[in-house]
Amino acid sequence: MEIKIMKNILDRNQNKADEVRELVRSKNILMVNIISSPGAGKTTFLERTCEALTSKFKIGVIEGDVTTDRDARRLQKYDIPIVVINTERGCHLDSHSISKVIDSFDLDSLDILFIENVGNLICPTGFDLGEAFKLALVSTAEGDDKPAKYPLLFREAKAVVLNKMDLIPYTNFNYNSFMYDLGRIKRGITFFKVSCTKNTGLDEWFEWISEQRKELSGS
Amino acid sequence: MEIKIMKNILDRNQNKADEVRELVRSKNILMVNIISSPGAGKTTFLERTCEALTSKFKIGVIEGDVTTDRDARRLQKYDIPIVVINTERGCHLDSHSISKVIDSFDLDSLDILFIENVGNLICPTGFDLGEAFKLALVSTAEGDDKPAKYPLLFREAKAVVLNKMDLIPYTNFNYNSFMYDLGRIKRGITFFKVSCTKNTGLDEWFEWISEQRKELSGS
Numbered sequence: 454m455e456i457k458i459m460k461n462i463l464d465r466n467q468n469k470a471d472e473v474r475e476l477v478r479s480k481n482i483l484m485v486n487i488i489s490s491p492g493a494g495k496t497t498f499l500e501r502t503c504e505a506l507t508s509k510f511k512i513g514v515i516e517g518d519v520t521t522d523r524d525a526r527r528l529q530k531y532d533i534p535i536v537v538i539n540t541e542r543g544c545h546l547d548s549h550s551i552s553k554v555i556d557s558f559d560l561d562s563l564d565i566l567f568i569e570n571v572g573n574l575i576c577p578t579g580f581d582l583g584e585a586f587k588l589a590l591v592s593t594a595e596g597d598d599k600p601a602k603y604p605l606l607f608r609e610a611k612a613v614v615l616n617k618m619d620l621i622p623y624t625n626f627n628y629n630s631f632m633y634d635l636g637r638i639k640r641g642i643t644f645f646k647v648s649c650t651k652n653t654g655l656d657e658w659f660e661w662i663s664e665q666r667k668e669l670s671g672s
Numbered sequence: 673m674e675i676k677i678m679k680n681i682l683d684r685n686q687n688k689a690d691e692v693r694e695l696v697r698s699k700n701i702l703m704v705n706i707i708s709s710p711g712a713g714k715t716t717f718l719e720r721t722c723e724a725l726t727s728k729f730k731i732g733v734i735e736g737d738v739t740t741d742r743d744a745r746r747l748q749k750y751d752i753p754i755v756v757i758n759t760e761r762g763c764h765l766d767s768h769s770i771s772k773v774i775d776s777f778d779l780d781s782l783d784i785l786f787i788e789n790v791g792n793l794i795c796p797t798g799f800d801l802g803e804a805f806k807l808a809l810v811s812t813a814e815g816d817d818k819p820a821k822y823p824l825l826f827r828e829a830k831a832v833v834l835n836k837m838d839l840i841p842y843t844n845f846n847y848n849s850f851m852y853d854l855g856r857i858k859r860g861i862t863f864f865k866v867s868c869t870k871n872t873g874l875d876e877w878f879e880w881i882s883e884q885r886k887e888l889s890g891s
Contacts (some may be wrong), residue, residue: 492814543793575763594813595711
C-alpha cells in the first residue's frame with residue numbers, strides 16, 4: 454500500500470514537472486537544478502555565477518531551504534529576483550512547489566533560473582522539478598567517495614562541479630580515485646574543478662552555462 | 673490523506689523504536705545514533721573511536737548507507753561486529769530496519785552500539801531508532817551556518833562534534849558565529865571540537881562516551 458501511494462506522488466510530481474518544463478521552455482528560460490550536500494558551496498557558486506553573468510543574462514534563483522532565508526539573503530546584493538521555498542521537514546523540493554512559485558518571476562524577462570535544492574544527495578535526485586538538467590556539486594572536503602556512494606546523482610546529472618579545489622592539500626582527497634569512480638558511472642560527463650572562495654576554475658563553467666542558454670534560444 | 677499515512681508510519685516507527693530501546697537497555701548497551709552531512713567525517717570519527725575504546729568496551733556498528741559497504745569495510749580492521757543497512761533510495765534509517773538487524777549482534781557481549789546514519793541533516797533527525805541519544809557531527813568545511821539552518825538536529829542531539837578543526841585556517845568558517853547560533857538553539861549542549869584525521873581533541877569525547885556507558889550500567 455505504501456509503495457502504491459509513493460508511486461502516485463511521483464506520478465503527480467512528474468506530470469507537474471512536465472508542465473513546468475513546458476512553461477519555462479516556452480519562455481526560453483534555462484532552468485538548472487543544483488544538487489549538493491549541505492555546505493558543499495552551492496550558494497557561493499551562485500554568488501560567483503551572478504557576479505560573472507548578470508551583465509549578460511537575466512538570472513533568477515529559487516532557494517530551497519529547510520527553515521531560513523540565509524542563502525537568499527546572500528544573493529540579494531546582485532539585485533536579482535529570488536524566491537525562497539522553506540521545506541520545513543522536507544528534504545527535497547518537488548515540482549508542485551516550483552509550480553506554485555514560478556509565477557512570482559517575470560518569466561518574459563528571465564534567461565536562466567537556478568534552483569538551489571535542499572542540501573541532500575539522495576532525495577532531490579529522484580524528483581524532477583521540470584529543469585533542463587541537474588547539476589551535481591560536490592566539494593573536496595567531503596572526500597573522494599561521493600560518486601561511488603551516491604551513483605544515482607552522478608548518473609542523473611548533466612554536469613559535475615568539484616568545488617573547494619584549494620582545500621585538497623589539507624585533506625586526504627584522492628583526485629584520481631574520484632575521477633575513476635565518476636568515469637565508471639558516467640563516462641565523459643561535463644566536469645568543472647573550481648574553488649568558489651578563491652575564484653579559480655570558474656571561467657569554463659561560465660562559458661559552458663552561457664552556451665547552454667544560447668543553444669536553448671537557438672533551438 | 674497523505675498526512676494521515678505519514679502519521680501512521682511515524683507511529684509505527686515510534687512503537688518499534690521503543691521496543692528496540694527496551695531491548696538494548698535490558699542488555700546494558702549504549703546505542704548512539706550519529707547524524708551528519710555526507711563527508712563530514714562520521715566514519716573517520718568511528719575509526720578513531722574504535723582505536724581508542726575497543727580495549728575498554730565491546731563495540732558494534734550499524735552502517736546506514738545508500739548503496740555500498742565502503743564505510744563498513746573501513747571499520748573491518750578493528751575486528752568488531754558490523755552490519756550494513758543499504759537504504760537504496762531511502763534518505764534515513766528507521767526503527768524497523770534496526771529491529772530487523774539487531775539480532776545479528778551478540779547482544780549479551782556488546783557495550784556500545786554506534787549507528788552511522790545515512791549522510792543527511794534532515795530526515796534522520798525525525799526518526800527515533802531506539803537510541804539512547806543522537807549525536808550531531810558537523811565539519812568546519814561545511815560552513816558555520818549549520819546550526820542556524822538545521823536547528824532541529826541540534827535541538828534533538830545530546831552532544832555535538834565539530835570535526836575538521838584543522839581546516840579552519842583555510843576556510844571562512846567563523847567559530848564565534850557557529851557557537852552563537854548553537855547556543856541559541858541549545859544552551860550548554862555538550863560539545864567537542866576535534867580533527868579526526870589529525871587526531872586532535874578526541875580525548876574529551878572518549879572520556880565522555882565512556883562515562884555515558886558507565887552511567888548506563890550503574891543505573
